Amino acid sequence: MVSKGLQVSFEKDKCIITAGPTLVATANQVGDLYLLDVMNETLSAHVVTLQTLHERMAHVNVQGIASMIHNNVVSGINVRQSDVITAIYPTSDNHSFICPACVFGKATRSVIPKQRSSSRAQNCLDLVHSDVCGPLEVQSVGSSRYFITFVDDHSTWVVVYTMRNKSEAKAHLELNGTQHQLTTAYNPEQKGVAERLNRTLIDFVRSMLSHKQVSKRFWAEALATSIYVRNRVTSRALPVNTTPHHIWMNSTPNVGHLRVFGSKCWYTLPKLELRKLDLRAREAMFLGYSQCSRAYKLWDGELNKIVVSRDVKFDESTCGMHDIPAHESDSTNSDDDVGEVSEEVLENDGARSVSENDDDEDDVPPPVETPNVTAPTPTPAVRRSSRVSRPPASWWRSNFAAALLSHAHIAIEGSKTFKQATNGPRAAFWQTGIDKELSSQTKNRTWKLVPRSEASNIFTSR
Template sequence: MASQTRPYLGTRFSSSTARSKFILGLIHSDIWELPDISLGGAKYMVTFIDDYSRRCWVYPIKRKSDVFEVFKAFKARVELDSGKKIKCLRTDNGREYTDGEFLAFCKQDGIERQFTVTYTPQQNGVAERMNRTLAERIRAMLRTAGLSNSFWAEAAKTACYVVNRSPSIAIELKTPMEMWTGKPADYSNLHSLGCPMYVMYNAQERIKLDLKSRRCIFLGYADGVKGYRLWDPTAHKVVISRDVIFVEDQLQKEEDNITLKENSETIDVHMENNQEQEDSVSSEAEPEHETQVTDESEAPEVRRSTRERRPPVWHSEYVTKSNVAYCLLTEDGEPLTFHEARNSSDASLWMTAMQEEIEALHKNKTWELVPLPHGRKAIGNRWVYKIKRDGNNQVERYHARLVVKGYAQKEGIDFNEIFSPVVRLTTVRVVLAMSAVFDLHLEQLDVKTAFLHGELEEEIYMLQPEGFVKEGKENLVCRLNSDHCTYYKRFGDGDFIILLLYVDDMLVVGSNKDRVQELKAQLAREFDMKDLGPETRF
């Protein structure tokens, strides 16, 4: 099906528009708000992505109204670097992008403006996906480094630096920097955010008997300066150093982290060498001075903190042992493993659900216990747990599925083709619309077993399910015996019936209720089904 297009100022564009063939042919931009104030006082971050190379630029800003000034600085920089002009800018309909001065500037410079339709963020999908990518990396970097959320701007710039040097499927596994410059990406300066490093004091800052170096934390890469951004936990300021010694075999430990508090004030720092500062709307806390290299042998011994050790709030969702965190349950209280189900407060309910699943599998003769042939390998399995809820979000039943670890199978040995019986959501919507227009009967069914029915051509061996190993037959394995998704039948009187299949959920639609019930009864005779009655939630 062709991609849908939507009108815009006499032109047409869609979320699946072909990638631009030219650098700066199309720029995607978006703004997102952060929950914490950064070191430089920023509350928002604006991103610009070149559609051709997928290179990204990030700018922390204090107010949304700063976007226009940032865009002008961004435009001047990239056009000078590339020797090309920006041809089109795609954004949402935020007032910061639709400001009259902004529009007039673009019109005067010949930049076409494209705005997404309201509540249609997929039309600016490149920017939306980039925001998600950056958010995930920012979160991971801060947690791994043990830094507070006020360092998000530093993490964002570092994440952008890494993304621009990482292969992307959208550009045939090349890197954005390679597409932008025509040269392979340089990885010589890659370092882990938050890793310790040692920096030498300036001669003006110490006397002969003072320590020559101090321990800092790596915060990323400086803009417009050939150096690294560092956090000095003693002086509580950001500095830039050209030559440093990294200690990347260890990250900051929780007890040694010295970070800003949640209610910390904005930090204003300056460079002592009178270097011209960048525009305030596009830069974070600037360094107070530039430092020099230190000798690793002269690095000071790290002082152990005597403060009370308290785990961060986010650790409350985990159990920690030997600095390793284990997630216990999902947000819905559903166990992830058999061990968790057996030891949870609802253990009896989960055990009943598993027993029902095992009985259904035995009833369908899904497998038979046999010795494992020589040279064959039995694949594993796992339990999947789900709390089923009704239309009012009330707990309806506890459900357990036994699934095979399919990733352990090998093509041509354990299988020849893969097919997942999933009806297209477009088809579901069409059938639901037909049901409303023609006042059809709409019934729902659920297959009780996850193993789909059908004869296998290959011989597949599976380990016995955890918790249900046959006593006295522990050395045997299971040899599995156990397949578009829209089926319809017309009748002579102009009547019809439709069946939609989504793995193990079914919708049956028809104008004749007796025929609908007859089909449901026939399915129940063939398979172990549960009749959910009139459809209310699919």
């Protein structure tokens, strides 16, 4: 690189590659190696503006974003150093950054929210705050009108469930043996966390929908995306230059794969399904990040379904949804059900992962000590917000992970059994995949078929 005229410098845990004053790439130290921050189809050499980052990061405060970049709190992005400095130290000439979506949504919030007066819980999941919000004026594409957020007090990591009825929240908590401790009316400190968060999240959702004129029925996707971002930005409730991701995932969040919600995009179709003259890609609207398959969630308006794909090209300057179906109603008190929306996961040969190595959403959260169980305290006067004490460590951990996997309550299209797969409309596609997998197993001598023995215990397997 040096012979090509680039400058390479090493700092603590980081390598910086520049061409004169221009930042070309960064690399983070992992063990004895430096991993280049290279994301998806774009190389990290691609420099983005702070405004684009502001739009990608659910409209959080530009100064806060610049500060996170300056302090290496997040990785995977390249912004001009001069832009970062200008944003952190604005002068009267350059502080005029106005985002219309933020004006409409009233959502310009500091990355670092107001400092809380009480101390944090000692460990992850010692204390979880929760609050239900709704009904929203329109049903989401998954037919939800409510959502419930859970905020881990120690890490401030947030997960959300969307719900069709408010009663689902109570049933959900009771089913899992959670002690539901209602907040006393005389203790405002208790009620704050989750309720304030929900208000903030709704502001973000409003701005995100407004920015690309996305239909309100995608509120659940905007909400999930705003939480995905929020878990990756600094918080004053946490130590300086720390994000919930640092504590919950024990790693620096990589934000290089973030894209602007509601943008137009194109996803590549699986080769197996295509004939020679078929188009290789379909147009869609970007809806967020699939937690289970490290891919992007997209809305294919023509097919009226959510598609999950890893191989996506974006035009972040353009709105994805230019034609809203006539049957949709965004009016207040609409009871129209837009119907079950299916979700299709596309796997493409050679498709690259959305996330970098250090963005391990699928990882099990860091181990936590089993907390003391708080006995439920009867309270005479209650408010809407609730404070939840967690009894079994395993339940919350597994359910937080489950929430990450399915926060939009979207019906998964796809075959559950071999019979369904081979008799469905995509039978040929499945059969090709099955044959390919079987021949690979045989080729690699993964197993050998033997006659069943009466003397052996037979275990079932997937």
